[in-house]
């Protein structure tokens with residue numbers, strides 16, 4: 001056990017708590033051992049008053065949003081800089097003639113500082129602007145497709161988990177390695193485009209003390225509520241959206257933000273912070289994503305903060321092994337996206353991400369969707385595997401493990417057709 005002291009709420013209150021070390025932590029996978037917990041009601045203000053209508057929801061939305069900002073993800077700066085786009089490559093007959101493919105360098109200029117990220121764009125051939133899925137990739141743009149001529153990112157890849165050294169550059173060996181998670185041909189054949197960026201272009205995935213990536217674009221000294229990397233990555237998706245709004249081939253009203261795992265947490269926070277995203281998709285996002293924290297099932301707040309101290313704001317540490325004190329839970333994150341459709345996908349074997357907690361989170365957000373969109377999640381009970389349930393909230397748990405599969409993509413495409421296509425409700 002380690003004792004930590006945290007400084008909260010100005011200068012008067014100190015909170016001392018015991019935290020487990022990584023070695024002491026044992027994840028709970030037993031439903032019987034889930035503690036009794038009370039979820040904060042998204043439709044009840046902190047002062048106990050109930051939200052009566054859509055207008056009152058706007059105020060409650062702000063209240064919930066601020067709690068997530070201060071206590072979970074951290075506050076991101078307002079962007080006042082300039083984005084310069086440069087086309088690095090163009091192939092008008094990619095995927096054997098089925099698609100147009102471009103690599104576009106986006107340089108974010110903030111005063112004298114700048115940062116570049118490269119967007120890989122696949123678009124179906126169309127005479128009108130097309131809808132796109134926007135999401136970060138884990139292994140570099142060259143990992144997303146089997147096409148062999150995509151450039152390799154010069155950003156550092158993740159740090160070496162054993163030595164801590166940042167010594168693993170992207171290489172040829174990673175080419176096409178993530179292709180099955182992206183299903184570019186399927187996306188294109190259904191009339192959608194794909195815009196993807198290597199997440200490390202935006203912020204490196206290790207605790208670098210705010211030096212590199214977008215954090216380095218800003219001078220501000222970190223506080224306990226400064227943006228962590230998830231917020232930084234989400235912020236980067238908004239900058240990608242700024243560029244998309246200038247691209248005449250894409251319909252900016254039909255941009256679907258999607259992410260897997262830590263990048264699923266990122267997609268949800270991006271959806272909550274930027275209402276230009278028409279649909280939000282979370283694939284196996286788990287703790288700090290779609291899963292309820294107060295269930296303490298699989299990954300917990302304490303374990304995620306110990307393993308990834310840079311992902312959330314420092315205030316989030318106050319809730320290590322103290323989930324009952326959290327003023328919010330993740331169903332309220334989903335509710336911040338309402339009435340825009342949100343889809344949450346779990347995988348049966350991915351118990352670390354707590355599939356049931358992800359479903360219950362959808363159920364907990366449903367009353368907000370019912371108020372704003374007329375329909376949230378259409379069921380009260382968790383569905384069987386491979387049986388999607390779809391309203392303005394969509395959910396499935398599929399067979400298999402922590403991954404993005406063709407099956408997942410087929411559900412996302414159907415969900416996008418339903419909400420953005422001709423048959424939209």
Ligand code: GTR
Pocket residue numbers: 260261262263285286287299304307
């Ligand atoms: C795990 C982490 C999860 C999830 C995953 C990933 O190690 O505990 O929260 O985000 O990484 O991003 O692949």
